[in-house]
Amino acid sequence: MGRLLQLLTRASASGAWWPGCPEFSLADAVPSVPLKVLLVVAHPDDESECAATLYRITHGLGGVVDQVIVTNGAGGQHFSAPGLEYYGLSGSPGVAKALPRLRRREVMRAGQIIGIRNHYFLEQDDTGFTLDPAEGLRSWNLPWIRRQLQHLLQCEGYDLVLTLLPTRDTHGHHKTVAMLALEAAAAMPCDARPAVAGVRAASPAGGALPVFHELDGFPGTRTTSGAPVWAFDRRTPLLRNAALDHSIIVHWVIAEHKSQGMFQMEYGRNTHEYFWQFATGQERWDGLWQRFGEPGPVDRQLAGAEAA
Template identity: 40%
Template sequence: MKKTFISLFLLLLSGSLYAQDSTITYKPKVLLVTAHPDDDALFSASVFKITRLMDGVVDLALMTNGEGGYKYSTLGNYIYGKDLDKEKTGREYLPGIRKKELMAGGDIVGIRNYFFFDQEDFYYTLDVREALDKWDTEWIIQRLEKIISEGDYDFMFLMLPFEGTHGHHKASAVLALRALNNLPEDQRPVALENFIRRGPDDPGVPFTMLEGFPLTKVKPGITFEFDRNQTFGFDDRLNYNIIANWVIAEHKSQGTMQLLMSTGVIEQYWYVDINKDQDIEKTRRFFNAINKVNIYEPIE
């Protein structure tokens, strides 16, 4: 019943409840590359706008199988009827459960295709090299090259590989950028690395490059944002944190995710240095469109 209601709501949005008010003349195509089956929540409001309000396409490439999330699955035991917070049980069942949770959230924001790489989610680490040593990196790069080449994407959204984030997050960005760098320039989407600010008073994460991985370097002073606090609806009582909350709520096997709801998030995107300078303007117009297009109230 819940999913039927959400599907009907989103169907309405695709009709008369939104304006195709945009500063771009094409339907954007985006490849989202993440490490774990709930990382897509970082991008959720922008993805919703791209697919639901700009008639664009977003596909998702997921590096790990999510089994390492068993430590946060205590509440999920009561939803799924299994002791998911016990390592053996969690590692057995969470890969399937978390794929379903991911795709339920993806239905909300309009993700089209999923590419599952099913690398081991072994445990939390800050060491990017540990993930790169344990994963099948050559196969990952080759498959990403094929996906990018065949997908004809305009943009590729990555996780910002800053020092304090999970090593798997860093590795997903490093591998995606290696794949991108192997392709001819005319086949490369614009690569953007994402993290969040908690609000206007939060300066965000300082970032130039992940040490030892020059492909992750970003152009200084060039970032793009979407503020989920943008309002719409009757009396401007709604905002895009609602979309993020819906996505987060689907990840019931991951209890700590729920603590990230309604935190006034600003999605921030860094422009990766290997991109062409002439694509800065294309990216600026793209984010102008994301910020401009909005849901509005139908005239009664």
């Protein structure tokens, strides 16, 4: 893996899942080959945006999820006081230096909850909040990041790459990372190119979802539709106990990121994880539908649990 750091490995079971849901309901299938997913994000708490879906893939249906974290997570200290107090670091002169290490541990603990197999830390400067996607392009070692992403895609043969949806109002680093992930996918030969989707957590009660066609000036981020193609409801019951649902997993994940300040306020706010399909890798989606087929026993089990 070159300089990529493989810091956490978990065995994966067989089996996988894929949702086929034009009207945003979830349909699970029983596949013959595990689904392999690569999540590519900027910061060590970004995986929370799709934590319930990822948990479902790894725990409910036996798929494999790896995660690339591009920055070192040193930014965003304004609201970290409660977390620093918890860790006994309040007023410590070494906080700025300790934060990336602390956040690496936090994301690994969160990853253990979700069932992430490998974490890859690319350790680029986290220059703090910006809306400008060019900041990452200016600050990071782009040739090296591109090489690592392409190497990973070539070696692992992922079915699907996930990024955060690069809407205008999101962090500039999220936009930059989405562009780099899409670029890496586009560089793959057509027959080996993964499908790519952008995710955003939201609640139907919280108002209209964003319409996203592409990020201005970056046509590589074009989607096949302004609306999401599917969603996962975090209130979907857990397979082990139908009285409990996937929102518990999201809460566990958020609770691991104690140093992230305002992010902690996301607790319970979003009920769904929405996914937009990018045009890059579009040809792979047809194959995925065919591969995962019609809803199987897992779906019926869920339906039964919900009816009960």
